[in-house]
């Protein structure tokens with residue numbers, strides 16, 4: 001069985017003080033590691049502090065993007081080596097907001113996924129269609145192409161360590177969720193693509209999250225679906241109370 005993974009994506013929210021308060025509020029309340037992997041992907045500024053403040057708990061810290069090189073003259077960027085050095089364990093790669101506003105492409109996503117794996121970070125690789133693509137019946141083709149390009153030249157052992165997040169762009173921050181059945185269908189399409197690219201063992205092991213307006217009220221139904229192994233959550237991960245409810249639902253899935 002695949003262990004559920006619930007990850008919060010704080011995006012560009014919270015002050016230093018608010019991040020600190022969140023860590024204090026969840027202390028001692030995170031379900032244990034046998035039940036669920038719990039992750040917070042925070043703004044880079046707060047990563048080191050959060051790693052320290054969550055030590056010894058089943059709450060793992062991730063970044064929201066990174067550069068693929070180990071070091072170099074890339075003003076403003078952060079490398080996998082630097083993230084690993086301060087105790088970061090997860091990295092979101094190719095979020096639709098990065099693809100839309102920061103020119104990330106399937107090719108750069110692939111380079112970053114490889115770099116993350118090479119440095120022992122767990123990549124959460126995001127895929128998903130726009131509303132227009134969905135309305136044109138292109139959803140399956142779009143996500144299959146993103147998965148194929150994103151996982152190009154990655155060994156089966158590394159594919160099995162990767163988390164794929166299916167986030168339909170029209171469902172992000174809009175309050176619109178894909179129905180659990182629709183989300184499950186696309187996650188199944190992704191799993192079948194992984195089987196074709198990397199073998200059945202990879203497809204059985206790879207964890208696929210759904211993301212897009214996930215909240216305590218709908219997570220249970222989503223987690224009940226065969227091909228949905230977790231959630232990547234924006235808005236509902238910002239408050240400790242709702243994040244803990246999401247973890248609880250993940251632990252009981």
Ligand SMILES: O=C(CO)COP(=O)(O)O
Pocket residue numbers: 009095167171172173174175211212213214232233234235236
């Ligand atoms: O983009 C998301 C997580 O990466 C989803 O955001 P919301 O949960 O706020 O819709």
